[in-house]
Amino acid sequence: MTTSGSIHQVQENAVTGGLVVPGARDATDVIHADLRGRILSGDVPAGAGLSQARIAKDHRVSRGPVREAFRLLQREGLIEVEVNQRARVTDLSVDEVEHLYAMRVSNETLALGLSVPRFTAAGLDELDRLVDAVANAEARGFDAWEDQHHRFHMRLVAHVGERMLRSMTQWAEHTRRYRKIYVSREGSGWTLGAREHAELARLCRERNTAATSMLLARHLSRAGLALIASMDPAHEPALLRAAIRQALAAAERTTP
Structure with missing residues (x-):
């Protein structure tokens, strides 16, 4: 049987990861990037x-850089x-998931509409x-897939x-820890998403x-709605x- 003390020890071991930054001037950036990556990946x-x-000791720095890294992580939510100079990783929230995907649907479809006419030949080749x-x-595995998936989007x-x-990158990164925990891609709608990637690239080239824009709105909304349903089937994602309705209506207005 695992005790609460041993659980806490495992969590703190996952946090530090054995990284040593002896007196580095960029210690805050290194510690922040390390903790942020571990939280978003679900490792913490x-x-x-x-x-x-504990983190200052394992990184061989004073508490100042750790305190500043905490401040940056807190500002990001x-x-x-x-x-008492401690902190905890924020809980998973279906409301946060809905907010993140609403922001992504609204803003990424707008951004894609602006980007399509501006793609160079090299940029279109990069999409392919x-x-x-x-x-x-x-x-x-999920982490390797997620890295490439994020780059594509x-x-x-x-x-x-x-x-x-920068804002869209952060929203996309914040959905990662939810997808890793709640969504199993095998045998799910994520396979359909993979086919839609190729269709998105083709439409950009055309x-x-x-x-x-309409396909991206549906692509993102399907992912968000599936994730919300897996977390809380009773939640109504108004x-x-x-x-979604706003993004689709905006896309339809651009149809020649």
């Missing part, structure tokens, strides 16, 4: 406790900081390459501008802005459905 689970003292990379990564909206791209 929701509810796991984080100790400033990934941890909750307590008064990523379609194959996503398909080939499937056999290597961010390439679709690459011409929207740096500031908006410069068909309306059809591409916000996400409104975002």
